Amino acid sequence: MDQFERLRQLPLRDDLRGLRPYGAPQLNVPVLLNVNENTHGVPTDAKEAILAAVAQELDGLNRYPDREFTVLRQELAAYLGHGLTEENLWAANGSNEVLQQLLQAFGGPGRTAMGFPPTYSMYPLLASGTGTGYVAGVREDDFTLTAESAAEQVRRNGPNIVFLCSPNNPTGTALGQDVVEAVYQAGEEAQAIIIVDEAYAEFAQTGTPSALNLLKGRPRLVVSRTMSKAFALAGARLGYLAGAPEVTDALRLVRLPYHLSAITQATAVAALRNSTSLLANVEQIKVQRDRIVQELKELGLTPAPSDSNFVFFGGLENPHEAWQALLNDGVLIRDVGIPGHLRVTAGTEAETTAFLTGLRTFLAR
CATH class of the missing domain: 3.40.640.10 (Type I PLP-dependent aspartate aminotransferase-like (Major domain))
Incomplete structure (x- = not known):
């Protein structure tokens, strides 16, 4: 009997039956760009x-x-x-x-x-x-x-x-x-x-x-x-x-x-x-975000204009294949379940390079 079958046997509220808890994958990979964290850490x-x-x-x-x-x-x-x-x-x-x-x-x-x-x-x-x-x-x-x-x-x-x-x-x-x-x-x-x-x-x-x-x-x-x-x-x-x-x-x-x-x-x-110190990385993140937007356009994809620390982009025939290929390369981004689209957090320069390199390799196949 699996976890959700056991759950169904409890007197759960009717409107909660069949629901699954919120949560993005938490995987142990080198580059985590799936939940829009600030990857620079605390100074x-x-x-x-x-x-x-x-x-x-x-x-x-x-x-x-x-x-x-x-x-x-x-x-x-x-x-x-x-x-x-x-x-x-x-x-x-x-x-x-x-x-x-x-x-x-x-x-x-x-x-x-x-x-x-x-x-x-x-x-x-x-x-x-x-x-x-x-x-x-x-x-x-x-x-x-x-x-x-x-x-x-x-x-x-x-x-x-x-x-x-x-x-x-x-x-x-x-x-x-x-x-x-x-x-x-x-x-x-x-x-x-x-x-x-x-x-x-x-x-x-x-x-x-x-x-x-x-x-x-x-x-x-x-x-x-x-x-x-x-x-x-x-x-x-x-x-x-x-x-x-x-x-x-x-x-x-x-x-x-x-x-x-x-x-x-x-x-x-x-x-x-200490907000001055903590927010110093914001400008670096914005640089990488804008870099992602520009390079995705050069790859023939369609990134949305971003005012955040992540980029939502479309133009993918099979986004889940792209997501899996990146994960195989040690880069975790977010499949948001929207046809043709994925979302990636703007990380450090090295993390951004790893993402772009992996995606470029996938598209070249």
């Missing part, structure tokens, strides 16, 4: 600062941490700017938990959330886990989303929560601010919470605006971010959002007690205070 000076900050917390681990993570919210507000204060900031164990708390507060049975696939695959899973209905919108054939189309779909479906991923995962493309403004207005009648997921915002092309510019005067607008990508802290699990103070008050109603450990808070605060 030495930031690492030492984090170690010192964590060490200071060790004597107090017998006590609960600051439930309001006040210092962390202050540091996050200072990092984001835009006139934000600690009252506008919230954090949790990764941006997925931030999104889950938003669904717990504003979704639930009898309410719906809406996304526009292909987009981050956790949105419907998070909705399901909170008993929230999920409505899948549509994009253009080239995976773009216009303000007119998005607003019309929101008005027609009347969701309570709308996910706008920008830069979008898996396509890497950013949304125009007109899309966010139009969706916010379209959600007025349903009083919809509009979540702009900016997990990859630090990698945006010059001139690409952030939805942080739109927060003032829009209490139903939320911008979520993460320290997993640009800050190279995927293992620390720290996500956060910026929004109106009443939004953060709502999340206090659903968060678990002391949900952010003292170690997590100390790590994040030290990282924010």
Whole structure:
């Protein structure tokens, strides 16, 4: 009897039956470019600062941490700017938990959330886990989303929560601010919470605006971010959002007690205070991302313009064969299940070279 057969014999919720857990392959290969991690790692000076900050917390681990993570919210507000204060900031164990708390507060049975696939695959899973209905919108054939189309779909479906991923995962493309403004207005009648997921915002092309510019005067607008990508802290699990103070008050109603450990808070605060060092690698990653886009075009493929640390590309007759050939060469990228397409993280110069060399060899066959 296999694992899923055993699972079916338990009194599982009906809406969870037949589902499989989220997760990309975790394989032990030399070049890991499948889950959009920052492959540069934590710089030495930031690492030492984090170690010192964590060490200071060790004597107090017998006590609960600051439930309001006040210092962390202050540091996050200072990092984001835009006139934000600690009252506008919230954090949790990764941006997925931030999104889950938003669904717990504003979704639930009898309410719906809406996304526009292909987009981050956790949105419907998070909705399901909170008993929230999920409505899948549509994009253009080239995976773009216009303000007119998005607003019309929101008005027609009347969701309570709308996910706008920008830069979008898996396509890497950013949304125009007109899309966010139009969706916010379209959600007025349903009083919809509009979540702009900016997990990859630090990698945006010059001139690409952030939805942080739109927060003032829009209490139903939320911008979520993460320290997993640009800050190279995927293992620390720290996500956060910026929004109106009443939004953060709502999340206090659903968060678990002391949900952010003292170690997590100390790590994040030290990282924010060393953000210059940690973010220095962002520009190097952007160089490799743009290199990938250019060289894929030269190979006759069709990469999407990217404002993220990854590239979504099409033009492959059999993407799974390409994925397997790269894996055989020790390079793991992501098969996102979209016909003709794959996604690759922009890594170090050497990792990027390994990917491009392997793909070029496969195409030459």
